[in-house]
Amino acid sequence: MDKLKVLLAFLLLFSFAPSEFAEANPARKMRVDILISGGTLVTMNAHHDVIEDGAVAIEGDHIVMLGKRGTVSMNVIPKRVINAAGKVIIPGLINTHTHVPMSLFRGISDDLDLQDWLTKYIFPAEAKNVNEQFVRAGTRLGLAEMIRGGTTTYCDMYYFEDAIADESKKAGVRGVLGETIIDFPVADNKTNAEAMSYAERFITKWHNDPLIVPALAPHAPYTVSTDHLKAIRAMSDRLDAPVVIHVAETKKERDDIKKQYGDTPVTYLDKIGFLNYRTIAAHTVWITDKEIDILKSRGVGAAHNPQSNMKLASGVAPVPEMLAKDVAVGLGTDGAASNNDLDMWEEMDTAAKLHKEFSGDPKVVNAEQAFEMATIRGARALHLDQLIGSIEAGKRADFAIVDVDSLHQTPFFNIYSALVYSTKASDVRSVIIDGRLVMLDRRLLTLNENAIKIDANAYRDKIIKSLKN
Ligand SMILES: [Zn+2]
Known part of the structure; x- marks a missing residue:
């Protein structure tokens, strides 16, 4: 039985090459700012790895660890946890x-x-x-x-x-x-x-x-x-x-x-x-x-x-x-x-x-x-692929967490099909850029949506008048 457990742990740890993926080391738990936990990680790394029930740890502006939820959470002490169970985590x-x-x-x-x-x-x-x-x-x-x-x-x-x-x-x-x-x-x-x-x-x-x-x-x-x-x-x-x-x-x-x-x-x-x-x-x-x-x-x-x-x-x-x-x-x-x-x-x-x-x-x-x-x-x-575009350790922490259980996404068979042909902008739930939460559960955290609409409508009236002159 113990042998089986060791084998399972081994498979879990090394099922995702390369080595940037999390390796359990309870003796050295890392303190991180944010842990996005659960959900499907669409990494867009060189192998286009997709990790079911994954997790990503963020420290400051960058990704420090990713992998299976169980493994990553064993290795980090997060200040904040964002539960992404049942959702998809994509590069921004x-x-x-x-x-x-x-x-x-x-x-x-x-x-x-x-x-x-x-x-x-x-x-x-x-x-x-x-x-x-x-x-x-x-x-x-x-x-x-x-x-x-x-x-x-x-x-x-x-x-x-x-x-x-x-x-x-x-x-x-x-x-x-x-x-x-x-x-x-x-x-x-x-x-x-x-x-x-x-x-x-x-x-x-x-x-x-x-x-x-x-x-x-x-x-x-x-x-x-x-x-x-x-x-x-x-x-x-x-x-x-x-x-x-x-x-x-x-x-x-x-x-x-x-x-x-x-x-x-x-x-x-x-x-x-x-x-x-x-x-x-x-x-x-x-x-x-x-x-x-x-x-x-x-x-x-x-x-x-x-x-x-x-x-x-x-x-x-x-x-x-x-x-x-x-x-x-x-x-x-x-x-x-x-x-x-x-x-x-x-x-x-x-x-x-x-x-x-x-x-x-x-x-x-x-x-x-x-x-x-x-x-x-x-x-x-944009010549920025060393920094962004995929979910990989060391890269900037730019993500969107996306719902995939709307009517127009149901049933769900294939991840890329669901994302490209069925998902809509309104399915995006939370957004992190450079390690900073800018939208959480569809609430904008850095911009005032009502003020933006009032300004835009005032400009519409000005534009209409200006074109008549
Ligand atoms: Zn143009």
């Missing part, structure tokens, strides 16, 4: 492309192509309304929506990005935040020189922050000159900051760049030395096989935005081809004005279905791949 979702203050333009105009949408509605509405207060109110709205949906990291590009960083920091949400640089006067900066000096101050200020990764965000190859793009690359290298840019979003962009520079967008950017492992390229819809190879060889991260691309009829990015070549492609919502929400669950579901329909092959972009794009592959796209 990663939204690789947003314009978060544009949440205040949600539904301002729909059913238009990108050029009309931008030039007739978005640019005029921005010119008349965007200031720092607007950006702060829109950011708080977007952050609250993202937390509710289990998103713990987002990659943004907008104006007054320093204010966005400040609001994100207060709300406790992780962000790669890029100050937009564009070759015409905008709300925060009127010239390229002003924008570049704003960006440098912004990056220097936030450089070593644990939550905020400050970045440069040239809008697109068709709105920023070659010289300015080269200067941005030089600043990125000098300050060790990522560069976020829209690339090959529409056929018109591809054709215009080809006419102007003799190359398609990715090839053009590569020839001017713009692409490297610090680049994050949003959309990459109109790209060739050769350009996919360039993205891979330069270590460029890509943000796939299926709902925004569908809504603006921009085209379909070659995601199955990018996955086949192991490009770091994540999922993004784009701004709420072209989506019209910041819901990564919808984005996973849409990504999986869009590529099946478009290719005529229901096997492409399976549920597990879609979930991977929203987690660890998204982390790779």
Whole structure:
């Protein structure tokens, strides 16, 4: 009997390689801040291990131990226990492309192509309304929506990005935040020189922050000159900051760049030395096989935005081809004005279905791949995979705890199927970012939801008036 017990204990302890998983050692119990106990752990580690009846221990901002509940709880003395029995614990979702203050333009105009949408509605509405207060109110709205949906990291590009960083920091949400640089006067900066000096101050200020990764965000190859793009690359290298840019979003962009520079967008950017492992390229819809190879060889991260691309009829990015070549492609919502929400669950579901329909092959972009794009592959796209994207010892403690017993999730057969095809943002119960609880049992802990709604509705009235003038 004793032999059997020893054998069982041995199997329990070593059923999950590698060695980061908990090993019972009652003599040396570790004091930890939080123990998430029970529930199914979807780790998204290299083996995509799924641990039933698991537990994760958090100390400070990072994960110190994970494994079977019984084993982990034997090894830790937690200050706080969160019971996740019957729920699923996932790495926090990663939204690789947003314009978060544009949440205040949600539904301002729909059913238009990108050029009309931008030039007739978005640019005029921005010119008349965007200031720092607007950006702060829109950011708080977007952050609250993202937390509710289990998103713990987002990659943004907008104006007054320093204010966005400040609001994100207060709300406790992780962000790669890029100050937009564009070759015409905008709300925060009127010239390229002003924008570049704003960006440098912004990056220097936030450089070593644990939550905020400050970045440069040239809008697109068709709105920023070659010289300015080269200067941005030089600043990125000098300050060790990522560069976020829209690339090959529409056929018109591809054709215009080809006419102007003799190359398609990715090839053009590569020839001017713009692409490297610090680049994050949003959309990459109109790209060739050769350009996919360039993205891979330069270590460029890509943000796939299926709902925004569908809504603006921009085209379909070659995601199955990018996955086949192991490009770091994540999922993004784009701004709420072209989506019209910041819901990564919808984005996973849409990504999986869009590529099946478009290719005529229901096997492409399976549920597990879609979930991977929203987690660890998204982390790779943002060049943050050493820190986030999976539940592994040493990584930052970014999680969502998700209910899986709603009617629309019942019955439950397969974990990735349930998460990608059935689960909704409203099923997310609790969220932890960098070891800090930001939502517990659906109650936001760092943001005031009522105040956010009142502010947003006041801005709606102002926007309507501004467009009549
Ligand atoms: Zn965008």
